[in-house]
Structures are given as structure tokens and as C-alpha cells.
Amino acid sequence: EAGVTQSPTHLIKTRGQQATLRCSPISGHTSVYWYQQALGLGLQFLLWYDEGEERNRGNFPPRFSGRQFPNYSSELNVNALELEDSALYLCASSRRTGGVETQYFGPGTRLLVL
């Protein structure tokens, strides 16, 4: 079974530009989560999508947005990039089995804002 995939693996942008990150969940998983991990810091929750709808978002400004497509893949968009947006962006997918939800993570996209 293929795991969660993310693209690109690395992305370099300049301040003010927009970045688009993509995530393909494990087959059969309907939920996608996005997390940000800045260098040396913990994982911070960004966004949660389930069945095409945004279910929850973390404490991030509106320039962080995304969507989930009918095939459950997801896109994270970051507008008006700032230097502090440089981080590892992680996507996780899940499905509920017997009332228990386990999230599986992708390898991440490392975004560098210059």
C-alpha cells in the first residue's frame, strides 16, 4: 500500500510570492491534515480537511489556505510569503476504523523563503 506522498520535496520562494504544496493521501483515507514544523520547533497544526470540507484550522493567518479535491488529495496555499514561513510542511491522512483514527504522515515539503 502506497503511503502519503507530498510534492515538491523542496521549494524555494522569495518573500511576497505564493507557494502551493500538494498531498496525496493513502488510498481509502478521506481526511487530510496539514502541519507546519519550523526549524527546531514542534509540529503546529494548520488545517484539516475531510470529505472535501475544511473541518478545522489552527492559529495561522488567512494567507494559509487550502482545499481538498474529490479524489481526497489536497493542496496547501501560502500567499504573501514571509521569511518565517520557512519550514517543513507535513501532510497526514487518516480514516476511522472501529472508532479509532490513526494519522499517517508524508515525507514533507521543505519550504525556504528568501
Added chain:
Amino acid sequence: DAKTTQPTSMDCAEGRAANLPCNHSTISGNEYVYWYRQIHSQGPQYIIHGLKNNETNEMASLIITEDRKSSTLILPHATLRDTAVYYCIVRAQGSQGNLIFGKGTKLSVKP
């Protein structure tokens, strides 16, 4: 979800068992204990989860005390590739939504 407490760091000799403790004294009856690990600059990797019985899979064993207030993740024969930050997370059955990662335990496996 209940709060967890883990040691900041631990060392283990290669080939020996690594025993990583986690305290979750406020755990509720329907809350599971999950373990993830994050090898440097990679995505977190799911290891194992359990409710009250001990669990074992190809990666590790999870021992949960009878009162469920603490647990231990056991890597039976640690290798250098097991060097990572290990996170213990408590999560209610039926719960969805984001995982809350603490600081975890930095395990260093030494030759």
C-alpha cells in the same frame, strides 16, 4: 485529550532494548495511547497504539500499566536508525482532528 509527560532525552546502546516511558496520569477510560517517532527532518512515523492491553507489532511493544497512568514503548533491539524523537500522544476513541505533539523524547542510539 490527556496530557503526557516524557523525559527530554535518553541514550541506548546499539543492540540493547530501548525503553521509553510516558506518564499520562489523567488518562480517561476511552483514551488510547499512541506512539510516533520523527527521524531528523522526516515526517513522523506511526509506531503503535493501545488502550489497556499490551500491544506488539513488527516495530515495537507497548506496555500499559494496569491503572493506565503510564506506559512504556519498547524497541527490543535498538539500531542506529532508531535514533529519533519519540512522541507519546493520548487520544480519545472516536476522536478526530489534529494530533497535539509535545516535545517528545530524543532517543540517541550509540554504537
